[in-house]
């Protein structure tokens with residue numbers, strides 16, 4: 001008898017939801033690591049901090065990696081979304097809310113009440129922060145701060161969940177490579193290099209903390225007075241860093257975005273993107289796909305761009321001088337420079353790219369005029385960089401509080417399990433908006449739709465973390481050229497019919513639009529698609 | 533204003549409605565008994581597997597219909613009266629029309645098996661079937677084993693679904709190898725192996741004999757016809773093909789065969805009644821196609837076409853080159869042009885087959901034995917570019933040309949392993965040719981200039 005029945009299958013549980021025994025043990029193991037941190041937080045004093053910290057971080061990462069192994073080891077390579085909509089953590093169930101509340105709470109304490117973590121102004125750290133002192137001293141020579149604790153945990157999360165992601169997508173070379181890339185950039189550029197750079201600081205030489213892959217306006221503070229001063233004071237190296245900061249936004253970024261789309265940054269380099277793609281991967285399906293959400297997104301994110309541009313301009317303006325003989329860059333030259341630059345971009349878009357913008361043109365125009373009027377306002381109303389009635393310093397503080405802390409941290413990451421993993425990237429990140437603007441108008445990147453192959457199943461839209469309704473384009477045979485697409489490639493990975501391909505190609509044929517799809521009568525296709 | 537009524541809110545009916553709206557201001561009404569809104573039938577499996585919620589299978593947001601002035605009525609049409617141009621719904625409501633489009637889709641085949649109407653026996657076509665499955669096989673405690681009968685695309689999907697909840701599955705397939713009425717042997721063999729890798733108890737060359745029920749009329753076992761083996765099970769999936777949904781048209785005077793008979797303009801024997809999608813049957817098959825084509829793309833293309841006719845631009849249904857795709861568990865399949873199985877192969881059709889030594893990747897290319905003309909390609913585990921293959925088919929390129937330029941057609945994600953050189957090397961050995969693969973060229977892919 002031809003019987004290959006697998007009678008040894010475990011017959012317990014409701015598998016799309018339930019964890020297997022190994023996963024439960026792995027969770028427990030990881031939780032002991034967390035437990036050590038919690039004990040430290042409650043001021044339990046560990047004798048040998050270095051040892052306990054090592055144990056804790058190893059247990060956390062080990063738990064996550066073990067969990068992933070238990071989840072994927074006995075499976076065929078392929079898409080692993082079974083049960084996503086049934087599990088309470090990934091479908092806004094009980095555990096989703098608990099995780100959301102816990103994360104949000106952590107961010108609030110981190111940003112606003114670091115003393116509860118053990119930060120001490122005078123004297124030695126206590127509590128959780130003290131536990132991280134040995135590691136911090138090893139790297140930079142200084143005691144830890146709340147940011148060091150955060151940076152370490154952040155890096156551990158990207159590395160451990162990165163390994164999970166690598167395992168989950170082991171059949172997909174694109175996903176693997178880009179994950180290795182974010183793991184590398186986080187560990188080297190965001191974590192190790194700045195700490196080691198701090199070692200160079202000493203008598204008469206001091207560089208500001210600089211994560212080299214962080215580009216304005218993501219590091220909105222980069223051109224503040226104290227930083228610019230300390231760059232300049234640090235001589236050639238400092239100057240080189242300052243110039244690098246300027247080049248990265250005005251030269252490096254446009255070139256790379258032109259060639260590869262904004263994904264080179266958002267999905268391959270950026271730390272916020274890195275966390276979203278690794279630790280946040282289980283939540284990508286929670287993003288809102290409605291047209292309404294898209295409308296909100298465009299208003300909010302572009303307002304942030306306007307805000308950050310004005311704020312930065314006002315801040316720089318406030319510390320520049322009036323005397324041309326002292327320094328060529330004066331308040332007036334600077335303002336005129338900014339205005340000219342923005343006008344040139346605006347004119348270029350309106351003249352050459354109007355066609356592609358259509359309705360969005362109004363948004364662009366509104367944003368542009370708000371900025372220009374505000375610039376004129378700065379010129380006439382202030383000596384101190386006031387934007388109308390607001391002092392530049394007040395603007396900076398507001399920005400840093402609302403956008404830098406609340407939006408990017410508390411809402412952006414704390415709400416992963418509720419709104420999805422890219423809320424910040426989608427609604428708040430000015431860097432993403434600027435890159436997106438370039439991607440939309442001036443880039444070789446697109447997601448090609450494969451002729452008539454789409455069956456409208458909706459996997460792509462469901463798993464698009466940016467809330468793009470990918471299917472709406474795919475089922476029309478239209479390429480996806482959206483400013484918000486971060487090029488994570490998941491839509492292409494989950495598509496069961498091989499419809500989507502992220503690629504860089506010639507500008508011609510990048511934007512296409514079809515009413516009758518490939519596969520139907522050629523004459524009908526021509527008739528309908530050309531008579532539009 | 534002219535009243536257009538469409539029965540059926542599947543891909544065929546909805547595409548027709550959308551295009552009629554684009555072209556005209558006619559009054560459009562869609563009647564359907566299954567769901568309030570259009571959803572993608574092809575995605576039913578993902579709901580049970582927990583990849584998506586049912587809402588995610590709906591391609592348009594709910595405001596879409598009102599905004600585009602497409603009236604939706606939920607109801608079952610019991611009778612069509614072509615003389616008076618009137619429909620009668622189950623609830624007694626009568627609906628007049630000027631032009632009627634029948635897009636009623638299909639239902640699962642039942643071949644008169646003893647016990648086929650027992651509780652726990654079901655097909656997988658409708659939203660109701662999905663709900664039934666959730667009741668019949670919620671987990672492996674309620675459903676200790678399921679039996680799926682019929683080795684086609686829906687059958688293997690149903691197996692995959694059940695396995696996602698770790699329900700043991702016996703898969704009864706009449707053919708000697710999976711889907712080998714359609715697939716050439718090498719490919720069919722690859723899928724056989726893959727099915728077993730997924731711990732599915734595959735029974736090739738077997739038929740369902742009988743379904744047994746318990747005292748409550750619920751299924752408890754089946755018998756295999758050939759061996760007499762009895763297999764205990766709590767759910768039986770009948771996936772041996774589908775048949776058009778036309779029972780309610782029996783006495784309407786509309787000409788019926790297996791489906792609703794239509795001419796090339798998709799007209800029935802009444803000039804103001806059309807049929808499209810799964811339920812339409814061509815008087816004569818078009819090219820190598822079958823008279824009834826129960827696939828997604830056909831429904832969509834017929835919808836695109838019939839809208840033209842209804843809006844005054846009388847248009848023949850004249851589909852382009854055949855293409856299709858599916859996914860067998862973890863292996864994606866695409867086809868362009870015609871590649872027939874050994875069973876249905878034309879006498880002039882020659883095959884070239886390549887399979888990767890370890891991975892579940894293979895292709896079969898069909899070409900003309902005498903002229904060397906490229907006829908079609910099946911791929912497993914490699915994605916191909918539709919546009920490029922469509923052009924090669926139109927330009928009647930040779931098999932040699934296709935292989936030489938195969939890199940142009942690759943549609944796998946970036947950084948994937950490329951197989952073109954391995955494929956061509958095998959072709960050269962098999963046929964004694966000396967082909968070399970050319971580098972990918974955007975110019976050729978997008979036909980930019982010469």
Ligand SMILES: Cc1cc2nc3c(=O)[nH]c(=O)nc-3n(C[C@H](O)[C@H](O)[C@H](O)COP(=O)(O)OP(=O)(O)OC[C@H]3O[C@@H](n4cnc5c(N)ncnc54)[C@H](O)[C@@H]3O)c2cc1C
Pocket residue numbers: 455539540541542543544545563564565566567573574575576577607608609610635636637638656657658686689777780808809810811825826827828829831857858
């Ligand atoms: C599980 C599954 C997977 C599939 N996967 C693929 C695939 O991967 N690729 C592919 O190409 N094809 C696939 N198909 C086939 C494809 O889904 C169908 O060909 C397509 O949906 C048919 O569309 P349609 O508009 O003709 O009919 P349907 O989508 O069936 O719509 C007909 C509608 O009309 C309603 N109706 C019927 N009679 C009446 C009446 N008297 N009164 C009121 N309403 C009525 C029905 O309830 C139904 O809602 C799949 C099918 C199934 C079931």
Ligand code: SF4
Pocket residue numbers: 453454455456457458459460461470471474475494495496497498499500
């Ligand atoms: S996942 Fe693929 S087939 Fe499904 S809707 Fe998206 S593009 Fe179409």
Ligand code: SF4
Pocket residue numbers: 460463464465466467468470480484485486487488489490491492502
């Ligand atoms: S469209 Fe695709 S690649 Fe772009 S963000 Fe969405 S899922 Fe990622």
